[in-house]
Every structure is written in structure tokens, then in C-alpha cells.
Amino acid sequence: MSMFTFNIDTHSGVHIYTQIYQYIRHEIESGSLACHSKLPSTRGLAAHLQVSRNTVDMAYGQLMDEGYIEAMPKRGYFVCDIENLMPPIAAGAKTSDYKPEKKIPGSSPYVFSPYGVDLENFPFNTWRKIAKDILYNGQNTELFQAGPSCGDQDFREAIAGYLHQSRGVICSPDQIIVGAGADYLLILLSQLLDSDSIYAIEDPSYLQAYKTLTNLGKKTCPVPLDKNGMSIDSLRQSGADIAYVTPSHQFPLGIIMPIKRRLELLRWAYESERRYIIEDDYDSEFRYKGKPVPSLQGIDRHGRVIYAGTFSKAIAPSIRISYLVLPPGLLEKYRQRLSYLANTVARTEQKQMTEFIVRGYFERHLNRMRNIYKSKRDYILQQLAPYAGHIAVSGENSGLHMLLTFRDGRNAQDILLTAQKANIRLFDLSSYYIRPEHCTLPHTVILGYGALSESRLKTQLPLLCSALFGSRIA
């Protein structure tokens, strides 16, 4: 046993006990203090370093807690046997040199993206007013407590009311599960369905659900669409148990599933206890011709439709609030298996959205946005009208994008390149196929107009037309 000799720096701002701790720890890690070697007594070291004995006690205590040294009753302190285990210490801390993520396409200047939404018209003042009310009302403490796993009661009531009125969804608030985004809720849902279920995915589709299910190790099968949506014959042939569909507005083709196909789909689901339909109603709020098409859930009479909705499209992409409406059988499973999970949406966010709905702002916002989007859509249709001989427009009656099919034989890649030269980005339909080689519409591209401001649309669309058609008029 030797006495330590090192300089204590009383001006370093580092506690003296920390300095002692660090010195001894370093001596052990570097091998200078061999295992089983005895340390000075706390009294002896304190006297030697001219510090209080309590200071040395604290340093030894920390070293013991971390397992560097141990105390033997009546014998003193000894170095633990760790030297053979010490991993080699690298010269410098390894930091990764990954580049920051690429810029999100929707936020670039001339991207006609099918994803983004119009934030220029977001009612910031109203939103702020609600946020302020929530901040300054007396129930703050409650909102910081853990809330129910499925979401707050008043929020689920507000959602149920909205869904009933606007989407014809028939449910009680108890059937609603709130979560931070559609992907998360799909992960939960997959745990309620039979683990070996096969999921039929529309091809083409948004691909988000396909990726999430595949990453979870779930079996999926792409099912082609006909003009009425997912083909029932193909669905039957696929052997799938779960049909994931977007009946109100198929993404990206824009098909509205007619009542006959809806009923066929329900019949298919009713044939087996294992079968369910996931109705993804991602942007049903925006329909420009006629009334919104009521949900599939509303005509299901045997609890086989799981309705999935989100506020991200209707309000803002950063609002990570989505919800499921579970049929009673699955709700029971949720209660048993998953209600141990904390809800993933902050309660202040839930409260904010609740107030936005119940004070009537949400409906007003939807009506306003529907008019704004319709006005953009009408402008585009009007601008494209002279080129009707060259292109056919489809999927234009709902949602935030439309499809342009070129009759002149130009294929999508050429169109995208031509647009790119005018500094405009259009989107390739085939990139939404699970099996791009199954894309039967090689001359079709996607033009989204949600995120573009009306003024930008009015400067860019003529440039796009000019790039695509030159002086050609049908």
C-alpha cells in the first residue's frame, strides 16, 4: 500500500472528492493500481491530502458504489478484480460522421407534392388562443399526470362526435384509440390481429403501411386494383386475412370505392372470424364534388371494419395525432394486452385538439380549406383544359392531388424530366407500386397542390404547361 500523491486543485471548480475519485479510478483503469491492492485508510489519506475525512469517505463511497473498490470488514479497502476485463480505450471518442437528413421535399419551392398541406391558411391565431387558454387554466397539474392509455375521454368524445357527423362512423368514444401517428397505431393494431395474418395491400398505395407491416415481419401481399378499387377476386386469390383499403379516396389513383364493391368487401370479411378490413380514411375531408362519401365502417354490421383516421392531413403534418375505431372484439383484446402502454400523445396536445373541435374551429377550418383547395384545383383544371387533347385528368374530385395521363405517348420519366428542367417536381405513379413492373399506367404522373400557395401555383403552373406542351393547344 502506497499513499497517493497528486495535486488537489482547489480552484478548478471540481469538488475535491470528485478529484480524489477520478484520480483513483484512473489509477485502477490504467492498471497502476493492481487488483487486490490495498488502498490507504480514509483517515490516513485525509491527513495526507489535508482534506476532511468526510471528503475521502465520499470518494471511496462512490468508488465502492461503482464497483472499483470494495471494503473488507476490519481490513480496509481493496481494489476489485477488474483489470482483465477492461476494454481497450480508444484514442478519441468515436463520433459518427453522418450527414444531416435531406431536406423534406414538401418544403422545397416548386414541388407539386401529393403530401404537403397548405399552412399559409392555418388559423394560427385561433390555435394560439386555445393554447394560451390551456396554459393558463387551472387544470395544468392534471394534464401533466399520466392519462388513459387510449386517450383522454373528452378528446375521444369529440372525435366520436366528429366522425359520426362527418363520416357516418358509428361508434362510442370507448372504441377510439388515440396515438401519435398512423404508423404507430398500425403497429398496435397488428398486435391485436392474429400474428400470422396476411395483409392485402392496395397496389399502388401510399406504401407507408406496407413498409410498417413488412418491418414488423408481417406477411403482406400486394393486390391490384380495378376501376372500383381493390379487386375482390385478387383478394380472394391472395389468401389474405386483412384488407387494408382507402375506400373514400384511393391513394394515389383517386378511386372512390362504389357501394357494390364495399358490400362485396364486407361479405368477404364476414366469411371468416380471422378477417378484418382496415379502412384508412386519410383525407376524406376534402371532396370537391357532391357530399363526402360515408365511411365503410358505417355500413359494417358485424364489427369487421377498423376505421383509421388522422389529423395530420386535415390540420398540419406536425400534428402527430391519429386514431383508430376498434370493433368491440378487438377493443377487448386491446384492453387485455395493450392498455399497459402509456398514450403517445401529450395531454396538452389532446386538449388543444379537443378544444379546436368542440369550439367549432375544426369544422370551420375544414370548410375553409376545402374551398381553398377547391379553388387551387379549379385553377389547375382551367389551366389544363386547353391541353385536353394531350392529357386526361383523373382523381381530381377529392384530396390534394390529381393524375395526369399523357395521350401523346410520352412516358412518366420523360414528363418528370421535362418538368424538372422548368425547376418543377412532379411525382411518378410507378413509385407508389409495391411491384413497379405492375404499373399499367406508364404515361401517368401525379400533380399535388396541397402545400403550394395559390400565388406560387399561379406563377409555376403556366411555366409547367409551357414546358410540357410548348405552344401546342389541343
Place this chain on the structure above:
Amino acid sequence: MSMFTFNIDTHSGVHIYTQIYQYIRHEIESGSLACHSKLPSTRGLAAHLQVSRNTVDMAYGQLMDEGYIEAMPKRGYFVCDIENLMPPIAAGAKTSDYKPEKKIPGSSPYVFSPYGVDLENFPFNTWRKIAKDILYNGQNTELFQAGPSCGDQDFREAIAGYLHQSRGVICSPDQIIVGAGADYLLILLSQLLDSDSIYAIEDPSYLQAYKTLTNLGKKTCPVPLDKNGMSIDSLRQSGADIAYVTPSHQFPLGIIMPIKRRLELLRWAYESERRYIIEDDYDSEFRYKGKPVPSLQGIDRHGRVIYAGTFSKAIAPSIRISYLVLPPGLLEKYRQRLSYLANTVARTEQKQMTEFIVRGYFERHLNRMRNIYKSKRDYILQQLAPYAGHIAVSGENSGLHMLLTFRDGRNAQDILLTAQKANIRLFDLSSYYIRPEHCTLPHTVILGYGALSESRLKTQLPLLCSALFGSRIA
């Protein structure tokens, strides 16, 4: 073809076209209008009903869009063939009659829960001030756009800085993945690790991770603990690839894993490319004796430790913000497989937490809460001191709970019942075992003090002591 006869109610507030649509739809659904039957022409019906032709066009358009009727060129409108498919309509909409969820234990009056945190001392004014600053600064629009999948850059920088300084974690901000809660992040993480990996779970443990992994269909195996934490021999025997551990403060036993065991664990991980350690550092902020024990991640030199942390314990349960620090190999996989996912934490929440950290409030809050919790802990230890002959206290130097072991042979169930009679709830250690029959501490119960206010603690703890020990003093 017959002409429809029904009354249009011009005072009902329902659009006339909607009334026409609803009437015809009902006639089709009820079978009154047979399939393939021809509808009146729009001109004829308009004249018959004395409404504009445009109104009838709209009603027919909606019926076509939903697939109830179809137009045959030059022949007119016909009812589609759906009657055989129509499911029987139940008499009333089925609503579920589930009861609302049970009250959360942590919010009841005399629950000595190991989960809750002290919200009486939450810095609401500071929190509000930050929220207000964010609400009223000019960058709101940006915060409503979709952000990076892994979380906002400035937030990840703030977390990396905090982790480096307080926890000895060595990482760049790029390695951090932000998400809505530890469970969600564990779900993501499981998709980055080999899908057939076996997860070793400390037994006893919090069970949350165990449930989440089991629900995902992952193979798990409970591994017993010795006095230094997860037993390496048992870990080896288990055949596990992933070790899920709480080295800073084992839950619920309170073990601080000594450096030797940490190094053994790292050696174990270094033996195979498939092996990883998940370091769950859930409440490392609260240590009352000596310095915080540095993280296991900080001594890993080969990128085999995944560090998992959360703000729920340090701030409030409703703050659903957690994070992972991924080693470079897994980060690469995240980028390839999961970066398509939208981040699950609202950007305003991320910004709020960022400001709370970078303005120094978080550190101040932690220091303050550490003192408050220490004061509660000291009070409990002082109150229990007279009964040292009857009980042994352990795990009292960190976290928000301690263990009481009864030397007088009373078992946990009896203790819980006795406490219950005094209207106090303690927690059963065996309920934290995956295999409760492996609980080797039948006389031990858990006493949590995080959520109880100091004043309530001071009224309830003497009642508890009196119920447990009567007038007995050691």
C-alpha cells in the same frame, strides 16, 4: 320506370339535392328500386319535383360516385346490382358498453407508488413562459411542417449535450432518435436488431419492455439477478443475443451495477456481432449519495450499447418524449429502414423541451427535484429508523422508491393487507417478476415516494408505521 313521389322539405335545412340522394339511396337499399331498373331522366325528375335540373344532376352524381347507380351512354341512369350483397341492417347502431378505464393508481390519495413523480414542484411558470415564447415567435409555420424522422436537430443537440455532461454518454446528435415514449422506441429498435434475436430481461423488472417485446412476438427469456445485477452465467446459459438492463439503478431492486459486472457484460456483447446491450437509464437523474454513476454506453468502445432515456420520469409522466442513442451500425439500419416514419413527437413539444434544456431550466429542475426527493427519502429513513430491528431498507440511494424487507417473517401479502387497512397502498415485489415463483424475497415490499407530497407523506407515513408495527420499537 316510375317517377319518384316524395315530399321535398324546403325548410328542413337539408339541401334539396341531399334529400333526393337520400330518398333514392334508401329506395335502392330497401329493395324498392330493383337492380337494373331505370331511373327517371334528370330533366324529367327536375320537372316533376319542380327543382332545377342542376339539383337532380348533383344527386345523381353523388349516387354514381358511391356506386348506387350508373349512367349508360344514350340510355340513361340504372340502378346497380347490389341488392344481393346488402348486409342485413341491425335494428340499432351497436355501441359498446365498456366501462371507462380504472383510475390510475399514482393519482389516488395514499398510494406509495414507485411510478408517479412529484408534480407539486413542477415549474409551471417557467414551462408556461417557454410555451408562450414559442407560440408567439415568428417560426410557427416551420414548426407545423413535418420535421426530420429522428427528431429536430437542435433538440438532438440539446439531448446529446445533456447526456454527455450528466451521464457520460459519448455520442453525436446524429445518433439520437427521439420518439413518443420508451415503448414506441423499443418497437422501432426491435426492427433494427436481428428479427430472431432473443432478449434477456432482468427478472424482476419493470415488465413494460418484457410485455412490449412479447406482444411483438419476440423471443424473451427472464434472467435472474445476483447482488451485482444481471447474472452473466445465467445470461450465457439463456442463449440470448440482446441484454436489456438497468445498470444505473435496477428496477425494482435498486442495484447499481458495479464496474466489474459492466465490463463482463460488455465482454459478453463483444463476443458476437448479433449481441447488443440495451441500457435503460430511466431514472438515473435521482441519486442521493455521491455522484451519478456514469452510463454503460460511455465505456463501450465497440458500439454494442444502445442507450435509452426518457423525460417522463425527470419531468412529468404526460411528457411523452424519450430517446435512443444508437451505435453507428444500427443508425445506418435506421436510416435505411425506418427513416420513412414521421417523428411521433409534436415539433412544438420538441421545441419546448429544447428550450427547457438550453436555457438551463432542466438542470435547475433536476437539482431541485433531487433535493425534494432526497428530503422525502431522508424523512422516511428517519421515521423507519426506530424499527430497524423489524425491517431492513434497501435501494434507498437512488430513484423514487425503496424496498422494505421484514425480518419478523411476515410475508409481503400480509404487509400489503395490513397497510391497506390503514388506507395505504404498498407494492408487491413479486408482481415485478416475469416468473413470480422465482421471487426469493417473500418478505419484501416496495414503498414509492415520488408522487406523494411532502405534507401527505408526513401525515401518512406515521399511520403506516403504526399499522405495521403498532407500538413495537426495535
